Amino acid sequence: VQKGKKAEGQLKVSVFYSGANVVIQIQDDGRGINLDKVRECAIKKGYIQSDQPTSNQELLQLILEPGFTTSDNISIVSGRGVGMDVVRKELNAVGGSIEIETEKELGTSITLKLPTTLSIIDTLMIEVNNSPILIPLLDVEYCYKEKRINLANQDNKFVKYKNNPVPFISLREKFKYSDHENDSEMVIIINKFNNRYAIIADKLIGEHQAVIKPLGELFVNQPYFSGGSIMVDGKLALILDTNFLFNQIAAN
Amino acid sequence: MENSDINRENSYINFKIGKEYFAISVYKVLEIIQFEQITQIPNSSDFIRGVINFRGTIVPVIDMHKRFNIEKPENEIRMVVVVDMQNKENNVTMGLLVDQVVNVIEFNYKSIRSVPDLGIRYNPEFLEGFVEMDDHFIMIMNVDRVLSVSELSAVDEEVRIA
Numbered sequence: 001v002q003k004g005k006k007a008e009g010q011l012k013v014s015v016f017y018s019g020a021n022v023v024i025q026i027q028d029d030g031r032g033i034n035l036d037k038v039r040e041c042a043i044k045k046g047y048i049q050s051d052q053p054t055s056n057q058e059l060l061q062l063i064l065e066p067g068f069t070t071s072d073n074i075s076i077v078s079g080r081g082v083g084m085d086v087v088r089k090e091l092n093a094v095g096g097s098i099e100i101e102t103e104k105e106l107g108t109s110i111t112l113k114l115p116t117t118l119s120i121i122d123t124l125m126i127e128v129n130n131s132p133i134l135i136p137l138l139d140v141e142y143c144y145k146e147k148r149i150n151l152a153n154q155d156n157k158f159v160k161y162k163n164n165p166v167p168f169i170s171l172r173e174k175f176k177y178s179d180h181e182n183d184s185e186m187v188i189i190i191n192k193f194n195n196r197y198a199i200i201a202d203k204l205i206g207e208h209q210a211v212i213k214p215l216g217e218l219f220v221n222q223p224y225f226s227g228g229s230i231m232v233d234g235k236l237a238l239i240l241d242t243n244f245l246f247n248q249i250a251a252n
Numbered sequence: 253m254e255n256s257d258i259n260r261e262n263s264y265i266n267f268k269i270g271k272e273y274f275a276i277s278v279y280k281v282l283e284i285i286q287f288e289q290i291t292q293i294p295n296s297s298d299f300i301r302g303v304i305n306f307r308g309t310i311v312p313v314i315d316m317h318k319r320f321n322i323e324k325p326e327n328e329i330r331m332v333v334v335v336d337m338q339n340k341e342n343n344v345t346m347g348l349l350v351d352q353v354v355n356v357i358e359f360n361y362k363s364i365r366s367v368p369d370l371g372i373r374y375n376p377e378f379l380e381g382f383v384e385m386d387d388h389f390i391m392i393m394n395v396d397r398v399l400s401v402s403e404l405s406a407v408d409e410e411v412r413i414a
Contacts, residue, residue, distance in 0.1 A: 131291060131292060174294070175294030175295065176294065176295075177294075213309060214310070215303065215310055215312075216303075216310060216311075216312060216344070217339065217342075217344060217401050217405060218296070218297070218300060218312045218344075218346075218401060218404050218405045219293060219296055219312070219405065220405055221296075221405050221406065222293060222294075222295050222296045223295075224294060224295060225293060228291070228303065228310045230305050230308065230310075234289075234305050235289055235291065235305070236291040236303055236305050236310060237291070238291065238293065
């Protein structure tokens with residue numbers, strides 16, 4: 001209340017699809033995680049050396065360690081540092097991940113990512129550099145063909161859609177493929193939480209019902225694709241993570 | 253384990269990467285397939301050639317020329333040796349892109365000699381040893397080390413942010 005917040009705390013839980021993942025995001029508007037305290041406890045318990053520099057992200061990861069707690073009042077069940085460890089173990093077992101972000105005085109956000117391994121989603125299949133890419137149909141608002149020059153000759157990367165400028169990302173550019181010769185491109189308008197952006201691809205193939213398969217451990221560090229799908233001819237198509245692209249555009 | 257009886261002959265798959273001969277224990281190998289269509293994954297490690305559909309699951313294919321720093325010969329028939337490797341507690345299936353699978357060879361575990369640290373172009377940790385056969389050396393690959401998940405999944409920081 002002193003910080004100009006409401007007396008009641010607010011807990012926001014949002015659940016949404018991100019490519020082939022289901023994302024559960026829990027945000028509070030509390031005081032945030034006290035990183036100094038986490039560091040202090042970590043040193044005391046021997047997780048880190050007292051002179052070892054740590055990034056905030058490293059400290060936040062420590063919260064997930066078994067038996068790690070900053071709580072001063074430990075009861076039989078609560079404050080023993082078990083909860084977050086269990087969450088992480090369960091997530092790892094199903095191939096998910098957990099991310100924690102915290103802002104002092106503003107609150108904490110915990111994001112759980114779960115792969116939807118056994119689900120079927122409707123997707124739109126596009127093609128970039130002869131490789132098929134799938135976009136969840138829920139995210140697609142509109143598609144149209146555009147002349148190449150209209151997209152190339154501008155400094156601000158915007159397309160005009162319903163009289164509004166919409167920022168675009170060229171997948172060919174993003175994935176560092178060499179340029180192509182076609183004189184037209186496909187523009188796919190993506191609508192994410194009522195924010196729009198456009199994806200530029202070579203071709204539109206059509207709708208595709210995709211059984212999502214995980215890409216596996218080797219690709220955990222590549223953020224663009226959240227899964228793959230086997231097509232009728234045995235080839236693989238990759239499922240684009242529309243959230244990641246959105247966050248990238250939002251960050252710029 | 254397969255090496256429990258020290259006097260037994262063990263079977264290995266013998267294949268070529270460039271001009272060099274390598275071998276992997278048959279126990280590791282699931283299947284050998286023709287290299288046909290592959291799906292590239294942009295912004296992944298250079299060592300990863302792409303992914304294939306192997307018995308209904310997505311399996312990464314590792315470019316052995318890149319991994320072993322061996323020049324690619326032109327117009328060779330390429331084969332994919334699908335192996336199971338051990339990563340911590342999990343089994344991970346991966347494909348090795350090689351030039352040619354030669355045959356299955358058998359030799360005694362005792363005939364394996366250790367690798368000299370000098371004079372090879374790639375990481376000596378990648379090998380368990382070598383044997384001499386038909387006037388050439390056959391390098392025995394340490395599959396779990398060559399296919400280290402942490403090394404192969406590493407992506408330039410630049411790529412992740414870009």
